[in-house]
Amino acid sequence: MSTTRAVCTEPLEVGSDIAGEPYSISVLKEGYSLAQPDGSTRADGTISLLQGPKIILVDTGGPWDRDFLLDQLKKKGLDPGDINIVVGTHGHSDHIGNLGLFPEATLVVGCDMSQGDRYLPNQLAEGRPHPIDDHVSILPTPGHTGRDVSVLVTGTSVGVVLVAGDLFENSADEDTWRELSENPAVQEVSRQGALRTADVIIPGHGPPFRVRRHPIKGI
Template structure:
């Protein structure tokens, strides 16, 4: 479950406030976070639903990190969004799949040279690296960026925490949160609601902005 890296947080009242559609970029020093595609989940009349995962990009002076790649149908969109930012797939140093569902990791094959993290697995090419995620420990990229275990939606969910943006600490959370107003819906797609509830509470105590898996970013207000 998500660790606080020693930060002490006073527990109190917490509000989730949706951000406007225009606010999907969070510049910072040394890292900035941008939402390339806002995910969605749309129930259909026949009982199915249409869904796609949020795609986010973290850029810094020495690292470019993509968090979730959308579904395979997002291939051309993703390549276009990277190109608009002067990037090609070889420029992406690390790709993090917050969990193994197809709408979140459908384009991993575009990044064969990147370090790949999906859930608790970390690999570079066919070499797998030992890490502490499965033991509940964050994987620190540096003092500003960490990958943290946030299980519940699946057994091996992770989120990416970025400190020092203009909005404070941003958590790219995958399906830990479906969207801002998901108080009922997240339970329907959770493997373990009790575990996920703990992960969600810890996220709300440590993040200033949360980027969910299927909706716009939202701000966390604590009092």
């Protein structure tokens, strides 16, 4: 007899703010991806803000979000210069379109980490997590591109949160994520790891969702 686990997902019902100690998380913009009748797709990436010992922005939306992002930060009492770290989960324009607003922050784009023109050594590309502090870690989660990262946050009111970029498009992407993936086999491994670790996932193009893990007895 063996025990296995089934994973299902369900919407998170806490609005756009997740309380936490020491880090709270605000979804400043919920990403979307909408197929258009002419064959194009309208899409924008989720923008998330972590507020705690450090102020961390995870993804910046597209360049068209510039004024929206500045306005959202202002509503939180923040200027761009207050952001300590900006993490771009991967190098697609709808996720890193506003890096230029944050020249003073430590910038992480995929596995590249820089302060100004100084590039910092790290082992994300070798598959090693990069801790920011005891509660926030940058994790390598490749597959959608070769060098995606996600941000893991512990100590929130909903448990362990993974801000996942396009590792997950949305809570119901099982039929769609592979066609957007540079390496589906690698991404599948990254996704399974995320589903084992996170209580809540903030995906790149949809609202946050809760991960439920159910022990099942089998033969």
